[in-house]
Amino acid sequence: MNPAASFTLCVVLAYAGMLGLCLGMDRHWKQLATGRLPAYAQRLCRPIGVLSLGLAGWAAGLVWPVGMAIVAWFGSISLAGFVLLMLMPYAPRLALWLPVASGMLLAVAASL
Amino acid sequence: MARAPSLTQSMSGVHTWVGLLLGWALFAIFLTGTLAVFDKEIDWWMAPELTNQDQGPVVAANVAQRWLQANHPTSSSWTIALPTERSPRLAVSVDGQRRGENTPLDAESGEPLAVRDTLGGAFFFHFHYTLHLPRLLGVWVVGFAAMAMLVALVSGIIIHKKIFKDFFTFRPAKGQRSWLDGHNASAVLLLPFHLMITYTGLAIFCVLYMPAAVDALYGGDRQALFREADPAAAAQTGRGFGRDAPKSQAPAAPLLALGQFVEQGEAYYGRGMVAAVSVSDPGQADARVTVRPVLGNRIELTKGQGLTYDGVSGALLHEPAPARASLLTQRVLAGLHFAQFGGYPMRWLYFLCGLVSCAMIGSGLVLYAVKKRKQARDDRFLAVVERLNVSVIAGLAVACLALLWSNRLLPAALEARASAELAAFFGVWLATLLHAMWRPPFHAWREQLLVAAVLALALPLLDFLSADTTDRVRLSIDSAAAMMGLVFGWTAWKVPALSAKGRSEPLLRVRPAGAAQ
């Protein structure tokens, strides 16, 4: 994969990870997912989120050597969390489907 | 007698007052620091005479060498700044001239270029750590503010009871509640960044700020400390490249083509990683060529290091030795702050993190005013705070944009042009303060944010009208400015709702986009 794609993947995974952690909290599950996702899915959110955050670190490792990758990983996670924070009240549906949509776009871009 | 306050209460007091009184300085430091992430790119934007010719550093070094050979054959030293990914500028200086006295050359023809005299992006960088005060005083003031930032961060963590529960909480359109949410969340989500950038900023100047260890173990001799840190480098700087180094008496001997040294440097540091070549005693048998890397080939910041070659035989004489662990630690800390590593994706991460830091500081300042206003007292101090808030937050943004505008509006051949740009920056900033004193706070906020929005949104237009060509870096800066313009405009639009003038109900409720009114 080229560095730009890996970096995008890192950011998308970081966002998905933060979204997972966020949906694992009842308050935000109600805000974003009630009526859109089945209730049992909530229990999966936190483990998937943690996994996704870990994978974001792996994706950063594709772009940079270890030291820089750790810096970029922290940065991506923090900024992804902030983007999620701003999207939630103003565009809850976008906040929920952003990782899916961008993941699909990325897959299409990678297959071209 | 009143009961002594609890720890949380007194921490809260510390957080409020330290954050408020140093917050204005901190906002200016963080905003200019954030802009300084792209200092070279802003330099590029501010020198529209420079066009990107995609001339590789190897050829450029040879072009510069030809010009120096023809015009300064007897100088005791040459320094050539090479074009890089971040700067198309090929510039030469001789005999240890300072930066700024150099001659920009056309990378293809080798003819000197008339580039406008401008402050450049370096202004933001210098302002970031000196606030444009006399250097030593400025560094101390910024250091004091950085300590205050640490105090505010740690006291903020202590008083924030529901860090994890409120991790993602942001409830807009609720007046004070929203400001507190935004302040908390931007602080907590980026806490690693805030702590890292503040601590590493202090660490850069640790010998200056806390000379105790040097005083105790080295009798106060800082040079002895630096020599011991890196003995090989100290021995290296002992010779050549001094400002007025005496001309050596060695016999004449032809200098090899500098391009080949750049090639060797690229083989050592990586492609595109060579920033400069300097030559001492060019044209003589003891000529030395030093190839210097850009700052960002590693995390650690190794300023002034390089590969030194014999300029006549081409033999490698000196390469940087691996640093000892403690020195490496200091260099990594400095490097983490300078953010020169990792290329453009990393730069953007730093830039955006910096913007969130600014938002965190700014929201804290506004929060104080919102809170006090709610208590609806006729408060002199509050009036001062509100005016300073407007002119430091919105006003500084206007002033930074005014600097970019003045770069294109002032005639290119103006006498003392860089000083005129400086005057434009501080003049506009002062004007925003006067405006904030004259207008009621909400109007002042709105008008200054609108001015910032217009200046930022029209910046691409200014660029197209006042420069002959364009390229990826100018386009990136134009589009980033336009994005910022949209943010300013959106904020100006929301000001009536954000202000919630002393009432529990906002004048106009901000609703999530798409929700029914």
Place this chain on the structure above:
Amino acid sequence: MARTAAKDGRAWQVLLLRIVMAVLGGYAFTYAATAALARLLPFDRYDAAAIAMLASFVVYLTFVLWALTTRSSWRVLLGVMATLPLAAIGFWPQLLEGLR
């Protein structure tokens, strides 16, 4: 009215004193503690100095927060006084030199 004003004035004095002790006293304490730490660390001279310098900001931060929030001003004064023994540890060779 006059009494509250006097009380207010005294409160301001106490606060100012506390701030001075935290900021300047804290700096003195940190200076001495850094010197002492650099002297005591069992590493090469340069490494000890570097570690002590980098740790000094944390020491100062802790001292300032503690000094501004602890209840008794006397305790803060005691903390500031701890500068002296720490300085003695940090600068004992210089001290001996001076005493001779």
